[in-house]
Amino acid sequence: MNWSKNRCLHSGAFSAYVASFVAAVLGAAAARADDHQTYAVFDAVFLGRDNVSANQPLVINATTLVRNISAQEMQFATQPGIRLFYGMARVDDVSWELGYLGVWNMFADANVTDPGNLAVAGDLGLFLPSDQSIARATYNSSLNTAEANIFIHRHDGGPNRTSGKPWQRCDGYSGGSVDWLAGFRWAGLDESATLALSDPGSTNYSVRSTTNLFGAQAGARGRMEWDRWAFEGWAKAALAGSALSQSQNAIMDPLTGDILRTAASSNETGVGLIGDINASLIYRLSETWGLRVGYNLIWLSGVALAPNQFNMGTTPSGGPSGEFLGSTTLNGGSSVFLQGANLGLEARW
Numbered sequence: 001m002n003w004s005k006n007r008c009l010h011s012g013a014f015s016a017y018v019a020s021f022v023a024a025v026l027g028a029a030a031a032r033a034d035d036h037q038t039y040a041v042f043d044a045v046f047l048g049r050d051n052v053s054a055n056q057p058l059v060i061n062a063t064t065l066v067r068n069i070s071a072q073e074m075q076f077a078t079q080p081g082i083r084l085f086y087g088m089a090r091v092d093d094v095s096w097e098l099g100y101l102g103v104w105n106m107f108a109d110a111n112v113t114d115p116g117n118l119a120v121a122g123d124l125g126l127f128l129p130s131d132q133s134i135a136r137a138t139y140n141s142s143l144n145t146a147e148a149n150i151f152i153h154r155h156d157g158g159p160n161r162t163s164g165k166p167w168q169r170c171d172g173y174s175g176g177s178v179d180w181l182a183g184f185r186w187a188g189l190d191e192s193a194t195l196a197l198s199d200p201g202s203t204n205y206s207v208r209s210t211t212n213l214f215g216a217q218a219g220a221r222g223r224m225e226w227d228r229w230a231f232e233g234w235a236k237a238a239l240a241g242s243a244l245s246q247s248q249n250a251i252m253d254p255l256t257g258d259i260l261r262t263a264a265s266s267n268e269t270g271v272g273l274i275g276d277i278n279a280s281l282i283y284r285l286s287e288t289w290g291l292r293v294g295y296n297l298i299w300l301s302g303v304a305l306a307p308n309q310f311n312m313g314t315t316p317s318g319g320p321s322g323e324f325l326g327s328t329t330l331n332g333g334s335s336v337f338l339q340g341a342n343l344g345l346e347a348r349w
Contacts, residue, residue: 039347047103056071080103084099091155109138118133119132120203135196135197137195153179155177156177179222184217209244209245213240215241229282244269245304247265261327275298278296278297302333
């Protein structure tokens with residue numbers, strides 16, 4: 001009788017142990033299944049921009065030789081753009097994502113009016129009228145970037161009252177993850193700048209530049225979630241090769257229409273860097289949708305900026321009619337720094 005009773009007790013204990021083990025396994029599997037997510041992000045970005053550009057004079061007072069407009073005076077206002085992500089995060093499996101960022105039609109200008117006293121700066125101004133009254137410099141720029149990443153997705157398992165990590169013991173905590181990313185990133189910067197003087201006549205000098213950065217990217221992203229809130233941040237950097245180009249229009253004599261300097265262009269290659277940092281706070285509207293707000297820092301180096309391509313000097317005559325040759329000098333190695341807010345939606349399912 002005692003033996004039978006003991007056997008029942010042992011059998012009950014063993015059954016309870018098995019049930020606990022199965023529940024733990026199923027619970028872990030469920031937690032992992034919940035963390036297997038497909039996600040899509042749409043952010044509107046609002047970015048201000050600073051250029052590390054040359055401060056060369058563009059327009060001067062022909063009498064006093066005081067500088068009226070320089071290349072650095074053309075600074076961009078905050079410009080809206082978009083950022084998109086689509087990806088799949090899988091614990092212990094291949095995770096991947098695709099991303100795009102575009103900020104278009106950034107515009108800056110500088111103006112001056114001084115009746116009969118304005119001239120183009122430098123030696124170039126010696127061959128153009130020096131009695132102009134109105135001068136304007138304009139600057140247009142568009143930035144596009146795309147990326148493709150694979151990553152290792154690590155999840156902390158969610159709430160755990162016995163964890164050594166204090167945030168896992170907090171009420172309302174849902175889970176946290178870290179992604180280690182590696183991939184490819186491209187950035188294209190297309191720019192143009194024009195210097196125009198008028199009254200009397202009209203003098204126009206236009207330049208264009210393009211930069212393509214492409215290279216391997218690495219970084220990390222972290223995310224922590226609570227009942228209604230989540231915090232996400234990333235830091236990524238790409239060491240990139242660069243393909244740069246510049247082109248310049250022909251400069252005409254505003255009075256005779258003769259070509260004073262021929263059109264020209266040039267290309268070169270180099271090395272650059274793409275840096276990208278973001279911190280965003282997410283409010284969950286439902287099980288799927290969330291509202292995002294955050295801040296961004298983006299840095300591009302090794303680029304060619306359009307205002308830096310203005311060449312205010314002259315080169316030896318060599319054109320078919322004795323005109324000056326166009327400038328083939330390409331000034332690269334500049335930097336662009338963008339910063340500002342993002343506001344958007346995300347979906348996770």
